[in-house]
Amino acid sequence: MRELGIIEDGAVLVAEGKIVAVGTTDEVAKHQSLTSKPAHVKEIDCRGKAVLPGFVDSHTHPVFTAPRLIDFEKRITGASYEEIAEAGGGIHSSLRGVRDATCSKLAEHVRKALDEMALQGTTTVEAKSGYGLSFAAEMKSLEAIREASHQWAGTVIPTLLGAHVVAPEYRDDPEQYLGIICEDMIPAAAKLRLAAFVDVFCERGAFTMEQSVRILHRASDNNLGVRAHVCQLTPAKLAPLVEFHPASLDHLDFVSDEDISVLAKLDTVATLLPAANYFLGLETFPPARRLIDSGVPVALATDYNPGTAPTPSMTLVMSVACTHMKMSPAEAIVAATYNGACALHLRDRKGSLEPGKDADIAIFEALDYRELAYWFGTNRCRETLLKGVHQTGAQISR
Numbered sequence: 357m358r359e360l361g362i363i364e365d366g367a368v369l370v371a372e373g374k375i376v377a378v379g380t381t382d383e384v385a386k387h388q389s390l391t392s393k394p395a396h397v398k399e400i401d402c403r404g405k406a407v408l409p410g411f412v413d414s415h416t417h418p419v420f421t422a423p424r425l426i427d428f429e430k431r432i433t434g435a436s437y438e439e440i441a442e443a444g445g446g447i448h449s450s451l452r453g454v455r456d457a458t459c460s461k462l463a464e465h466v467r468k469a470l471d472e473m474a475l476q477g478t479t480t481v482e483a484k485s486g487y488g489l490s491f492a493a494e495m496k497s498l499e500a501i502r503e504a505s506h507q508w509a510g511t512v513i514p515t516l517l518g519a520h521v522v523a524p525e526y527r528d529d530p531e532q533y534l535g536i537i538c539e540d541m542i543p544a545a546a547k548l549r550l551a552a553f554v555d556v557f558c559e560r561g562a563f564t565m566e567q568s569v570r571i572l573h574r575a576s577d578n579n580l581g582v583r584a585h586v587c588q589l590t591p592a593k594l595a596p597l598v599e600f601h602p603a604s605l606d607h608l609d610f611v612s613d614e615d616i617s618v619l620a621k622l623d624t625v626a627t628l629l630p631a632a633n634y635f636l637g638l639e640t641f642p643p644a645r646r647l648i649d650s651g652v653p654v655a656l657a658t659d660y661n662p663g664t665a666p667t668p669s670m671t672l673v674m675s676v677a678c679t680h681m682k683m684s685p686a687e688a689i690v691a692a693t694y695n696g697a698c699a700l701h702l703r704d705r706k707g708s709l710e711p712g713k714d715a716d717i718a719i720f721e722a723l724d725y726r727e728l729a730y731w732f733g734t735n736r737c738r739e740t741l742l743k744g745v746h747q748t749g750a751q752i753s754r
């Protein structure tokens with residue numbers, strides 16, 4: 357995670373949405389497609405800038421309609437995330453807006469979030485449903501993700517998170533809600549190809565380990581990938597989840613040393629989401645050092661959502677990872693790009709600047725890569741290429 361492969365005075369040659377060549381400017385200038393047909397080439401001058409693979413934000417919840425300002429104020433006056441949720445706030449308070457909205461209205465919210473992410477250097481986004489909590493509203497949320505992804509030049513990986521919390525109607529009968537997830541939502545999402553992954557919030561107040569296992573079982577039966585939110589607020593043993601070869605396990609604030617040794621032997625990525633810790637005002641942060649030093653692949657993502665992480669900024673997350681989790685700036689870049697791609701099973705296409713990969717490129721106002729995680733509260737991304745489609749801030753409609 358410390359090896360960035362930096363090329364000084366570098367150049368990237370792109371054609372038809374793919375990277376064709378990467379090297380020094382002199383090396384790339386000799387490429388045969390440049391020597392034979394130079395008139396067709398558009399040049400983007402990156403002198404004095406840092407050029408990176410676009411960020412892969414591998415964990416977001418963009419299907420919601422409004423910020424949660426009451427929760428925000430309650431927390432400031434001392435209530436915890438769990439206390440607010442028990443009092444009817446939290447995830448449940450985002451539900452009405454999603455159930456009442458049309459699919460195209462939801463898609464508009466998602467598209468605006470994607471545009472904002474692209475402006476800040478993100479070119480691939482994993483997007484979860486999870487604020488509808490009924491068969492119809494979860495399917496509508498996934499359709500909204502699909503509609504928004506068709507309007508965006510970047511890449512969106514959709515995830516079904518019907519198992520975010522038990523829907524309020526089934527508060528006294530969670531089994532019935534579990535039945536809807538397992539028998540209705542998962543098969544429909546698979547059949548209609550609306551989701552690549554199924555996620556579950558395995559946590560006190562959400563789903564038990566036993567329930568989570570049943571949900572992931574059903575996902576595997578339907579040939580969907582699996583991932584899970586786990587150990588965010590309380591410790592849990594990961595063994596039952598690891599059985600499913602999850603692409604990633606996310607949060608992991610309370611992961612044990614024993615489970616870290618198990619993860620070190622697997623391909624499962626540990627996706628850390630410190631913007632949530634920051635926004636909830638917590639004093640502790642995910643244990644990046646213990647994980648990385650034990651050999652676990654670590655990704656960073658925003659967790660973009662209205663309750664715990666209302667930020668589209670991967671560089672903010674990288675800043676928090678460096679200042680509060682003691683990741684190095686190089687590790688933060690790898691975690692936000694290549695390891696994020698691994699967490700979505702996209703490492704053949706995304707996450708690094710290599711010939712044959714998608715031309716997902718972010719251009720930053722920076723003379724040194726360490727500046728990416730150094731400046732915060734500002735956006736130094738000047739241009740992005742999303743599968744070769746060039747965007748500057750001014751071109752993105754608001």
Ligand code: NIG
Nearest residue numbers: 447557585632659661663664
């Ligand atoms: O990742 N942990 C569960 N899901 C989100 C929070 C969702 C919400 O509060 O709206 C998270 O932090």
Ligand code: FE
Nearest residue numbers: 415417585659
């Ligand atoms: Fe989340």
